[in-house]
Amino acid sequence: MRRSRYGAVPTGLLIALLLTSLAAPIVYADSHTDDSGSESGRSYQIVQGTQVLSVEPLSGDEPVEEFYDYRHPYVGSRDDPSWGRSFSSVGTTDYQRDDTSILMLYEGPQGVSLVAVHDKYHEEPSQGTAGGSLSWTVGGLPESGEWAVLDDEYGWLTTNESKDDIFRLDAGHRAGAPGNDGAPPVGTDALLSWVWTTGRSDGVAYRGLETDASIVINPAFNNESYHRYADDRRPDVPPDRPGANAGYNGIVDNWDVVVPSSGDDDVEHIELDSLEEPVAIRSTSTPPTPRSVSLEASRIDPGDTAALSATIENPGSTEWTYEAQLRVYDTNLRTKTVTVPAGEERTVEFTQQFGEAGRYEIGVGNEQTTLTVGDPDASTDESPFDDPDEADDTEGADGTDDRIPGFGPVAALVALLVVAVGAKYRTGS
Numbered sequence: 001m002r003r004s005r006y007g008a009v010p011t012g013l014l015i016a017l018l019l020t021s022l023a024a025p026i027v028y029a030d031s032h033t034d035d036s037g038s039e040s041g042r043s044y045q046i047v048q049g050t051q052v053l054s055v056e057p058l059s060g061d062e063p064v065e066e067f068y069d070y071r072h073p074y075v076g077s078r079d080d081p082s083w084g085r086s087f088s089s090v091g092t093t094d095y096q097r098d099d100t101s102i103l104m105l106y107e108g109p110q111g112v113s114l115v116a117v118h119d120k121y122h123e124e125p126s127q128g129t130a131g132g133s134l135s136w137t138v139g140g141l142p143e144s145g146e147w148a149v150l151d152d153e154y155g156w157l158t159t160n161e162s163k164d165d166i167f168r169l170d171a172g173h174r175a176g177a178p179g180n181d182g183a184p185p186v187g188t189d190a191l192l193s194w195v196w197t198t199g200r201s202d203g204v205a206y207r208g209l210e211t212d213a214s215i216v217i218n219p220a221f222n223n224e225s226y227h228r229y230a231d232d233r234r235p236d237v238p239p240d241r242p243g244a245n246a247g248y249n250g251i252v253d254n255w256d257v258v259v260p261s262s263g264d265d266d267v268e269h270i271e272l273d274s275l276e277e278p279v280a281i282r283s284t285s286t287p288p289t290p291r292s293v294s295l296e297a298s299r300i301d302p303g304d305t306a307a308l309s310a311t312i313e314n315p316g317s318t319e320w321t322y323e324a325q326l327r328v329y330d331t332n333l334r335t336k337t338v339t340v341p342a343g344e345e346r347t348v349e350f351t352q353q354f355g356e357a358g359r360y361e362i363g364v365g366n367e368q369t370t371l372t373v374g375d376p377d378a379s380t381d382e383s384p385f386d387d388p389d390e391a392d393d394t395e396g397a398d399g400t401d402d403r404i405p406g407f408g409p410v411a412a413l414v415a416l417l418v419v420a421v422g423a424k425y426r427t428g429s
Contacts, residue, residue, distance in 0.1 A: 042112070042210065043287045044105055045321060046257050047280045051273050052321045052337055056260050057105035057112055058267070064106050064113040064148045064205045067091050074154040087152055088121035088201040095258050095267055096120035096201060098129045099251060101221075102269070103279070104258040111210045113148055114281055117203040118194060118252065125199025130250030135166075135193035135226035137185055140215045140280075145208025146176030151194075152202065153178055165202065166193040166227060176207075193226035195240075198247035212317040212342075215281040221252050222275075255279075288314040288322040288340045290365035299372040302357050306371050310348045310364035314340035324364050326350040 044055045060067055069091025071084030084090065092115070095102060101118040122128035147169075155163025156179030168184040168191040169177055184191040194202040206215075220226060229244035255275055261268040272279065289312070296307035312322050321339045325332045333352060340346045354360065357374035 042283055042285050044112075044209070045282050046103065047282065047321050048272050048274060049277050050337070052323065053257055053259075053270060055105055055257065057107040058258070058260055059107040061109065063108045063110050064115065064207055067106055067108060068115060068117075068149045068151075068203070068205050070149050070151045072152065072154045074157045086121055086123075086200065087154070087196075089117050089149075089151060089203055090121065092117050092203075093121055097254070097256070097269070099132075100254040100256055101134060101252055102256045102258050103281070105209065105281075106205070111207050112283070113205050113207040114209060114215065115149075115203070115205045117201050119196060119201045119250075121201045122199040125197075128199030130198050130246065131196040131200060131248050132222060132250040132252050133193070133195040133225040133228040133248065134219065134221045134252055135191065136220070137188045137218045138190040138192065138215065139188050139218075140213060141173045141189040141206065142208040142211050142213045142215075143172065144211060145173070145206055145213075147174075147204070148176060148207040149203070149205035150177055151204060155179075164195050164229075166191070191226065195225075195227065195229050195248050197245070198250070209281075209283045211283065212285065213281075213283045214318045217279045217281070219255070219275060219279070221255075224276075282318055282320060284316040284318050284320055286316040288312050288316070288320050290324070290363075290367040291345065293363050293367040293369055295362070295369055295371060298370065300354065300374075302374045303353065303355055304373075305351050305353045306362065306373075308350045308352070308362060308364070308369075310350075310367065311345055312338060312340055312348060313345040314342060317342050324348045326352065326362070326364060327368075328352075328360050328362050 044057065046053045046055050066081075068089050069082075071082055071086040071088065071090050073083060073085055075082045077083065089096070092102075095104065096117055096119070098120045100120070101116065104115050106113050106115050118134060119132060120128060150165075150167055152163050152165050153167075166181050167177065167179075168182045169180045170184055170189045173189045174180055192204060196202040209215075222228075227240045229241045229248040230246075252275070255272040256269040257272060258267050258269055260266070291311045291313040293308055293310045296309075300306055308326065310324055312324060314320055314322075319339060319341045321337055323335050323337050325335050327333060334350070336348050336350070338346045338348050348364070350364075352362075354371070354373045357376060358372075359376045360371045360373065361368050362371045363369060
């Protein structure tokens, strides 16, 4: 008798699994909503167009200056921990990538900071890619914030050197900066423009996001940046350093958000959709919540469509993009996004067909109401949820049905019978 390594499936186990599958409801995958925030309980999000990222800050015991670890030789003494010739962020090399600009939030003992690092530092420059250029105009900086790191700032620290980068800061947003290169464009808080060469990085850290804020970055990458060495694309402006080498004129291909990872890696890179669209970095202690939900009709016939409206209220002092999930009991059916200005409210509308009679608790967030479909005492073997109206759409909604069918009773029965027959076959001679 030949016996395989697969043992027989006990009859009692098959019966238990079968009964469980028959009693269990059909379950659908939840739409992902990450209510991430800092250790202090604040919520953060990064938004670009329809891309909404709920962000948890990286955290550490050191201030953001040490986390970033910007090195240059103009700190006064070789004994200073910041002394070095990298002109780059040495502390964030594990997160850096060649030809990529990264955004992240960092929470240290002095608060939460917005950190950006452009490109990747290599101890041996020849191992890196060509440097590049990019610029930001920035608005919405918190009044209580400060520049923890301006990379590169060394030109303000010595009379013998001129720095490559340009930082023009509004009078109300110069805290922490050792210098200033002039006024930014009207209506903005800062103009930050960087150039760097092969094997180096550039960047910034701005501390003060433990208050309600919405920082908006308008980017200009590569040839579109405010200044770019050896660049003659503007015929009415003399080229910036026309004799500079090609090591300054590489291309930044990606713009990533770096967040803590729930997997084996320490962090995860999430690529932003565009190098051209503005990005908002938002912080709040009171994100929007549903204030009420209501049905157009509290009773419908089987096969009819229910229409539900949810009022989303934002009690905070900064606008927020809220992800509203339509749910029946604990099953999330779909998600729509809506941006709610500070102190205001917005309405999100859903439609959903119901194919089976019964009473259903339907709602958004913690708000719910009861929908009666046909005769609630009647029962069938049909799925209670029919295909939703694909034309149903609101701001930011993808218009798709996010449900993924799980095992229904019939499918489970067939699968178990197949397992049983297979087990019997394997254990035979």
